[in-house]
Amino acid sequence: MKSLADLEKIREEARRMTELREEKEQTKVIIGMGTCGIAAGARETMKAILEEINKRNLTGVTLTPTGCLGLCEQEPIVEVDIPGQPRIIYGKVTPEKARQIVAKHIVNNNIIGEWVIGRK
Amino acid sequence: MAIYRSHVLVCGGTPCLLKGARTIRDLFQQEIDRYQMTDEIRVVETGCLGPCDEGPVVIIYPEGVMYSRLQPADVPKIVENHLYKGRVVEELIYKEGKAGREQSGPPGVTLEGEKYLDRQKRVVLRNCGRINPDSIEEYIANHGYKALGKALTELRPEEVVQMVIDSKLQGRGGAGFPTGLKWSFTAKTQADRKYIVCNADEGEPGTFKDRLIMEGDPHSIIEGMAIAGYAVGAEEGIIYIRGEYQLSIERMARAIRQANQYGLLGKDIFGSGFNFQIQIRSGAGAYICGEETALLESLEGNRGEPRVKPPYPGVAGLWGKPTVVNNVETLANIAPIILNGPAWFRSIGTESCPGTKVFTMLGDINNQGLIEVPMGITLREIVYEIGGGIPGGKGFKMAQTGGTSGGCLPMEYLDLPMDYDTLAKAGSALGSGAMLIIDDTHCIVDVLKNFMRFFCHESCGKCTPCREGNPRLYEILTALSAGTATQAQIQLMKDLARTMQLTALCGLGQSAPNSLMTCLRFYADEIAEHLNGECPTGVCKSLATKSEAV
Amino acid sequence: MLAKTDCSLPTPKLSAILDKYKKSPGSLLEILREAQAINGYLSREILQLIAEEVGVPESKVYGVATFYSLFKTAPTGRYIIRICESAPCHIRGAQDVLAAIEKTLAIKPGETTPDGKFTLEFTSCLGLCGVAPAMMINDQVFGNLTGDRVREIINSF
Numbered sequence: 110m111k112s113l114a115d116l117e118k119i120r121e122e123a124r125r126m127t128e129l130r131e132e133k134e135q136t137k138v139i140i141g142m143g144t145c146g147i148a149a150g151a152r153e154t155m156k157a158i159l160e161e162i163n164k165r166n167l168t169g170v171t172l173t174p175t176g177c178l179g180l181c182e183q184e185p186i187v188e189v190d191i192p193g194q195p196r197i198i199y200g201k202v203t204p205e206k207a208r209q210i211v212a213k214h215i216v217n218n219n220i221i222g223e224w225v226i227g228r229k
Numbered sequence: 230m231a232i233y234r235s236h237v238l239v240c241g242g243t244p245c246l247l248k249g250a251r252t253i254r255d256l257f258q259q260e261i262d263r264y265q266m267t268d269e270i271r272v273v274e275t276g277c278l279g280p281c282d283e284g285p286v287v288i289i290y291p292e293g294v295m296y297s298r299l300q301p302a303d304v305p306k307i308v309e310n311h312l313y314k315g316r317v318v319e320e321l322i323y324k325e326g327k328a329g330r331e332q333s334g335p336p337g338v339t340l341e342g343e344k345y346l347d348r349q350k351r352v353v354l355r356n357c358g359r360i361n362p363d364s365i366e367e368y369i370a371n372h373g374y375k376a377l378g379k380a381l382t383e384l385r386p387e388e389v390v391q392m393v394i395d396s397k398l399q400g401r402g403g404a405g406f407p408t409g410l411k412w413s414f415t416a417k418t419q420a421d422r423k424y425i426v427c428n429a430d431e432g433e434p435g436t437f438k439d440r441l442i443m444e445g446d447p448h449s450i451i452e453g454m455a456i457a458g459y460a461v462g463a464e465e466g467i468i469y470i471r472g473e474y475q476l477s478i479e480r481m482a483r484a485i486r487q488a489n490q491y492g493l494l495g496k497d498i499f500g501s502g503f504n505f506q507i508q509i510r511s512g513a514g515a516y517i518c519g520e521e522t523a524l525l526e527s528l529e530g531n532r533g534e535p536r537v538k539p540p541y542p543g544v545a546g547l548w549g550k551p552t553v554v555n556n557v558e559t560l561a562n563i564a565p566i567i568l569n570g571p572a573w574f575r576s577i578g579t580e581s582c583p584g585t586k587v588f589t590m591l592g593d594i595n596n597q598g599l600i601e602v603p604m605g606i607t608l609r610e611i612v613y614e615i616g617g618g619i620p621g622g623k624g625f626k627m628a629q630t631g632g633t634s635g636g637c638l639p640m641e642y643l644d645l646p647m648d649y650d651t652l653a654k655a656g657s658a659l660g661s662g663a664m665l666i667i668d669d670t671h672c673i674v675d676v677l678k679n680f681m682r683f684f685c686h687e688s689c690g691k692c693t694p695c696r697e698g699n700p701r702l703y704e705i706l707t708a709l710s711a712g713t714a715t716q717a718q719i720q721l722m723k724d725l726a727r728t729m730q731l732t733a734l735c736g737l738g739q740s741a742p743n744s745l746m747t748c749l750r751f752y753a754d755e756i757a758e759h760l761n762g763e764c765p766t767g768v769c770k771s772l773a774t775k776s777e778a779v
Numbered sequence: 780m781l782a783k784t785d786c787s788l789p790t791p792k793l794s795a796i797l798d799k800y801k802k803s804p805g806s807l808l809e810i811l812r813e814a815q816a817i818n819g820y821l822s823r824e825i826l827q828l829i830a831e832e833v834g835v836p837e838s839k840v841y842g843v844a845t846f847y848s849l850f851k852t853a854p855t856g857r858y859i860i861r862i863c864e865s866a867p868c869h870i871r872g873a874q875d876v877l878a879a880i881e882k883t884l885a886i887k888p889g890e891t892t893p894d895g896k897f898t899l900e901f902t903s904c905l906g907l908c909g910v911a912p913a914m915m916i917n918d919q920v921f922g923n924l925t926g927d928r929v930r931e932i933i934n935s936f
Contacts, residue, residue, distance in 0.1 A: 110374075110378075110491055110492035110493050110498060110499055111492070111499065111500040112378075112382065112499060112500055113375070113378040113379070113382055113499065115499075116369065116374055116375060116378050116499075119366070119369050119491070120369050120370055120372070120375075122366075123366035123367065123369050123370035124370045126366065126370075141358060142444075143440070143441060143444045143445060143476070144437075144440060144444060144474070144476050144477075145437070145441075147476070164291060165290075165291045165292045165293055166291045166292065167292060173361050174361060174362075174363070175357075175358050175359065175360065175361060175362065175445065176356075176357045176358055176360075176362050176441060176444045176445020176446060177357065177358060177441045177444060177445055177599070178357065178358030179354065179357070179358065179441065179598050179599035179600060179601075180342060180345055180596065180598045180599075181597050181598035181599065182595070182596045182597040182598050183342065183596075183598075198342050200342065212293045216292050216293050216294050216317075217293070217294060217295050217322050217323060218319065218322055219322075219323070219324060225342075226342030226343075227342025227343045227345070227346060228343065229346075
């Protein structure tokens with residue numbers, strides 16, 4: 110890294126990459142993978158989501174881990190971000206609930222109201 | 230057996246059949262044949278699929294898309310778009326209930342998660358839960374390393390120190406010492422080597438903010454450390470992470486590797502001639518190593534026993550060299566201060582304690598977890614607004630602020646603004662920001678026993694007040710819960726506690742009796758009842774509960 | 780007797796570790812951590828060897844090894860269950876979880892099951908208070924524990 114301009118270039122590129130990703134209308138599934146989340150079972154939840162995505166041959170869906178949001182009581186937390194729609198945060202997502210979120214929300218665009226803990 | 234890429238399941242339940250499901254099925258087959266996909270897609274009539282009101286219903290696998298209320302004219306659309314072109318036909322998708330997408334909570338009602346997020350001001354946790362912590366690109370895309378670039382290319386080291394002094398940022402590890410002042414000591418001291426040590430030996434019971442930052446936004450710590458290094462003239466950084474935090478260690482290590490690859494660590498960063506390296510060291514299970522001089526001892530390969538101060542680490546720290554020891558949360562504040570300026574930082578929080586604070590809300594509270602809010606928020610707001618109140622309709626008994634080494638506050642203090650100064654005046658402490666909420670079913674003596682047992686275990690044994698004081702206090706509390714304590718022993722507890730506060734070598738011993746002292750003040754009656762052989766909550770099993778005693 | 784123990788010393792592995800840290804002063808904790816990974820604990824003989832090679836008194840090495848709770852100077856079970864008994868877990872019912880573990884394994888904190896599979900011990904706060912009560916089994920973390928859940932977890936090992 111030699112200058113601020115270098116950094117700016119990387120930043121632009123990174124931003125473009127993210128935007129490119131969004132342009133392709135990718136649905137993002139974000140899962141809290143901090144230690145709290147893992148202790149509450151986030152690994153199993155993530156596995157279930159992956160299995161479900163693969164089983165259904167879904168393309169255009171990415172699964173990204175992120176750090177803890179801080180709402181530990183609600184872990185494991187899964188966020189579904191479908192382009193052009195508010196981001197939906199689900200709490201206490203067991204593997205079983207995760208499968209249903211994929212089936213109902215991601216595939217059929219039906220938000221499962223009773224598990225929603227926030228919208229962004 | 231043929232393998233089909235898709236299956237069209239047409240509901241053959243009676244209600245759907247009555248609504249013309251057979252016609253729909255035949256149409257599907259007809260259209261599929263027309264597109265010459267007969268070998269790829271199989272149409273099957275199944276049993277009832279469930280939402281009979283919405284029939285005829287069709288599910289297409291493997292995706293599992295459910296279409297409802299299908300009319301014959303819809304079928305060609307689905308076959309052309311979904312099966313042939315691979316695009317789901319949105320408008321025909323089954324909507325649960327009449328309201329369909331409006332299902333996400335009744336209108337006008339704020340969800341718990343939203344209340345939780347809306348009240349916060351995220352500076353330190355700006356990226357936590359938002360970016361992929363394993364991607365330096367995502368950090369950079371969110372203005373990461375811009376502050377380091379600005380400091381290195383536009384500011385002189387003393388200007389950086391001055392900005393941190395002007396921001397009035399106080400150390401977020403617990404003691405609240407002004408960070409800028411700490412840096413200025415090291416900056417002023419001449420030496421051939423200086424160190425930046427990040428104290429990530431988070432062990433205060435109820436505290437996990439540092440872990441969350443390391444796991445969620447590791448680059449913010451690296452950036453803060455590098456800026457600190459430039460400001461004070463240090464080229465070496467060490468992050469001391471407690472051994473139990475495996476995921477933090479992994480994520481920090483990966484982040485450091487990435488920063489090196491991008492030249493954001495290493496030699497001649499931003500072409501400024503400034504070099505900076507960071508290594509990770511990890512603890513091996515000792516609470517005391519969170520004390521800065523004990524941490525330095527541990528880094529030198531010794532038992533983690535605190536040193537006598539002065540000299541302070543800023544002047545003579547690791548290997549006797551000037552060393553800045555900063556907490557994780559403190560360092561995560563640095564980049565925003567450099568980017569937005571000290572005045573911006575001072576505009577958040579209270580006048581004497583600006584900025585935000587990360588609090589952990591624990592114990593008998595509905596939303597256990599972690600929040601970042603401006604300094605000066607009240608306990609009531611934390612417990613009842615953000616925290617969602619106490620579960621099971623129970624009453625608030627007390628809050629222990631600042632972790633086990635903090636103090637306990639009763640109901641009357643719910644409206645006290647939370648900052649370092651105010652809480653210290655109330656006899657408690659803001660400390661690491663852990664807020665342990667305790668409801669009225671818990672016994673004061675029982676929880677105090679738990680606190681003191683912790684200190685008995687964690688005292689390093691170097692100085693007598695702490696090594697001996699903690700077990701004696703624990704013994705008296707045990708006697709109280711067994712109904713064998715005497716009035717004289719209550720006085721002895723007070724004397725011992727006072728002696729420890731005044732004479733223990735380090736912060737651990739000095740603050741160990743804080744909770745006890747505050748409880749002796751605020752819950753004298755409940756403690757006195759134990760002298761009379763009664764435990765009002767019935768927790769101390771060998772004592773009578775009040776109703777039985779009466 | 781001593782000779783026999785000496786033969787079983789993992790000297791090649793240990794020398795590799797000692798070599799790695801030869802040039803970094805203050806690495807005693809790292810050396811002990813890696814040495815412990817060989818056998819699961821730090822035997823008297825290993826501590827003696829480390830002291831000799833690093834050039835410090837054995838008393839110092841022993842002092843450091845016994846200061847930190849993650850170092851073991853006696854054999855433990857294959858899985859170490861560390862249950863948190865700090866205040867936040869205490870408030871959320873850690874005692875019930877502990878009772879369930881004690882009953883399932885028929886051991887008390889500080890003890891190892893006769894088959895050498897589990898060792899049970901207390902730990903200070905693990906920073907998992909958001910999902911209290913919590914515990915670790917070796918490097919794995921578990922939260923939101925109840926008596927039933929902890930039995931299930933233990934049986935899965």
